[in-house]
Amino acid sequence: MRAVDGIVSRGLAWVVAAVLAASLLAGRGLWAQEEANLVTNPGFEVLDDAGTPLGWAVPKPVYSLDETGPRSGTRALKFSNDDPARYQLATCRIAFTPGMRYEFEGWVRAEGVQGDDSGATLCMEWYDGQGKYLGGSYPSGVKDTQGAWTKVRGTTGRTPDTAASVSVTCYVRRGMTGTAWFDDVTVRPYRAPLITGLTAGRYRGTYDGGEAEILVGLEVPQEGGRAVDIALTATLVDAAGTAHGQPRLLRPEPGLAVVRLDTTPLPAGAYTLRVAATGGDGRYSGQGQVRLRRVEGPVARRVSIDEFGRVIADGRPFFPLGTYWSGVSDEHLALYAASPFNCLMPYGAANPAQMDAIHRHGLKIIYSIKDYYAGTRWAPKAIQTVADERPAVEKTVLAYRDHPALLAWYLNDELPADMIDRLAAHQEWLEELDPDHPTWVVLYQVDEVRHYLSSFDVIGTDPYPIPSRPAAMALDWTRRTHQAGFGRRAVWQVPQIFNWGAYRKGAERETSRAPTALEMRSMAWQCIAGGANGLIFYSWFDLWKMNDVEPFEQRWAEVTAMAADIRRMIPVLLSVEPVPAVVVTGPAAVASRQWSLDGALYVLVVNSGTDEAAAQVALPGVLGSVTAEVGTATLDPAEKAVGVTLGALEPCVLRITLKP
Template sequence: MYPTGVKGTRDWTQISDVAAIPANAGSCSLSCYVRPGMTGTAWFDDISVVRVVEPALRSVLTAPVYRGRITADGPRLIRARVWVDLRDHDVQAQDVQVTGRLSGVADGKPHGVVTQQPKTDQGTIAPLTLELPTDRLPTGDYRLDIELVRTGGRVISTVSHRLTRLADNDQPKCTIDEHRRLLVDGKPFFPLGMYWTDIQENDLKLYAESKFNCLMPYGSPSRPQMDLAHKHGLKVIYSLKHWYAGSPECPPFIRSAADEEPLIRGRVREMRDHPALLAWYLNDELPQRFLAQLEAHQRWVAEEDRDHPTWVALYQVNEVGSYLNTFDVIGTDPYPIPRSPASMAAAWTATTFREVEGARPMWQVPQLHNWANYARSEKERKQGRTPTTEEVRSMAWQCITEGATGLVFYSWFDVKQNPDVPFDKQWSGLKELAAEIDRMAPMILSTDPVPQPGVKVNDGRPPAWLHWLARSHRGSLYLFAVNDGDGAGRITFRLPGAAARVRELSTNTIVPHDGPNFTVQLDRLEVRLYQIELR
């Protein structure tokens, strides 16, 4: 957590923030400091740490995964994951129950009730899953009220979720399906893009020569700039991330939270029908003290635009669960090189997936930049370096094998200014990577069932440095395997049946196999993409 500090000559200024401490933390520290390179004198006084009372009840919809929407394709069950926390409440688990009630918004008509008793596991209250069927729900809006009720009927806490049963012929332009895939005009779409500062046509022409299909410009584009993106066949993730009163980059004409709503709603109405629009970018790493504003922005955008999801990026990877009501799609931004191992990409993606209970799409943000571009001292500048082509490829595939359904790299403007690698060299490698991911996108996003009993690695004991994903597509089995750089060795894959042929796609080589098994050497950072024909 890094609260916004002060610069210049200022009177006493209160600085505060909210952070979640991991449950397994042994200790934590608070540091008051001045950034390297700054001069002057700083005074700190009245430092305090206050424990925030945790809510007794917390819940997330795990089905449906997108804005509570139920379609003809599902889900067949509404699922809500529920956590009960009684540490700050004078009651025991055996004295409460959790009840979920589904009712119509317009008429209040009940459509189902489910009740469960919380259970403890080694002194901790285990999470609950509430389920209600959707097969008989008519078109309309619904409300799922989840109550924590004490013996005797007193309600301790309530959490509500809004749901909508869409008409069978209702197909939003961009939506998220139950497999966490973005659908554009009804077809699966893998967002493959980069962060930009602003849209310039010369850059767009160059960028459009690649298989990158979208961009996220920090400067909220004008309509002519959106037209340029559309002209070059590119989609835009539109940034609204600056418009939070009290945030470091908030424009001066936003002085309070009340100023935000007309601006957000107005801009969404202005741009929501543009053919280049892919999604809305609502948050760039704002801390938890902005949660109320973040939730409001999510609500306003969803009310104004039913056709495009929202996306946010956070470095607060262990706090993502606290932000669940502020986005439709999540991204976290592991930037390890050179200070940490490249395996940070897989670790952060896996943690993010757990934080959202596997129930939200992830468009991850892999590193392209040299940290020297952001150095505040000569020492920092000398310590930086640009990730190698091998590191970038490994980090991208680490994210994909751990569940990402989109990648937005950081950043185009860094690729143009990284001091240690010529632009043409890095851009050439990135174009190759984009082309590779684009070729594999139909397989990555495929929902065809993998033949049972699935794929096993090293008899069920895969090394920690291996990350892999199996997919079926048009009768073939595809296996994506990546080494995160923390080790190397031989890997034996056991397939769900005897193989007729195993082909490694990036090298177009046939791999020897023995019935359902094949063994390969996977060196540090190496990526292997296999197409397998089963007998």
């Protein structure tokens, strides 16, 4: 890339400005006002000869039409279900354009909806020509709206080029009962903000001089088959709003801009880099910002993230290897501490005695304050309004920030992107209140991770594919999560060890299954191959919950055997020694990652597919020795290469030495 003052290339017009134009709009999606609603019969007013809403698949008896109290018109769609094992959907196919994003919303009224999930809601999904599921968007629902109509809204990622059908669905989440009504469903193309997210090149944007590099993600719309021209501006301001320095915009790769600025002449203090974009004669806009801090020398922190994405805890590299807990159980800590795991993430708040016990057992805790948002499902009673959030956060953080067991703060568990301002505020509070510990966020919204960059230090996503989807979902999601952070953000992934039966009832609970030992091993190493710097498995408490179907002792033995291989390899996973030029080739299902440690080369190859796969490891010198440190793959050594034949889902870590 090269620095430029102004370029028009690939449909992008770049302008560097000293001051951010005040007229630029906020970075949020806009309804395409010239576009019609894509939903056929959005209010369920038009019926076919059978009395069914035209354009909708409405399975009886769960769904019916109700003319008492619609939001508009003469009727609404009613859901009524008293059997948690019955799961039916009311669906409408829409006309769509591959590659387009969509915004959807509907009005929902719920009464007495019960169960473990979020309630009555809408979703959008897409499938290929063979009916294979390709993806979707799933906003949270409502359980009891006290007679009021409530808007449920979501946005999708780009629909895949391979999609053959797209649908919008009104439904109540699986395993739930009660009554709900739906009306006035809308789907329109979504004009996404042009700027998707920014990240600084250093932890929390802290610089003691030198050049700062800030990466800016762009979502460039297409009109008439060509990219819309975009104008960008960038400025750096201090806390008083005074502009500093001369930010330079660099020619981007597709979907990327780079801002560089010299921090050396800046006075010590806090700064904000602001970037804004407009395009399409004002039809598109976006803005983003990132906090930077100029300091006089290196900042000592108890726990931080280094430039390699590693945790540095008390001055030493640390690889988080843990599980989710419901609450801290003193009786379980000893069993857990004897396992390969080194940390835990309990949903329930740990008290001082439990924090002491965690430390006494040589473990670390990721402390959850994920529910400290007014109006969310599990918000503490003390948090009734947004104004209550900061005092509650401050009380908890001040109570535990100095405890030696603390590893990080768990700041968000899958809250929607339309809460980003509040999520980012909580991140800012944590940076102020506890500069010594990072924050961690976990999302299922893998296509939206970049929109959350201002709200976390460390990111994770939670692929739970077994048994209904391929185990390769672990690799796919980790790669996408790593890329969403521009490869600059630490990734602690959440692989699956639980049985979905823990969240099902009746026959579904009895017939569901947990991942096999091989599936768990494969998914864990897939995450590492995809760029993960830590693994927090979901979940310890579900192993106990399913004890009557799958004995805990058996499952725990499988889980700990899988974790033992990872724990044994942690010195390798944390190594940042230079890696010789190694080229790994093989089918798309094979993923690889390499390290060097103490004169040996370590190569991870993992097969994410269910067919045998052969890979070739080309070496930069003559092979001295090769052994499989993890796995039992068939090896075929040659003078300057090693062939590896992997069974279905098999991971393998090779230790290779080269001749002098």
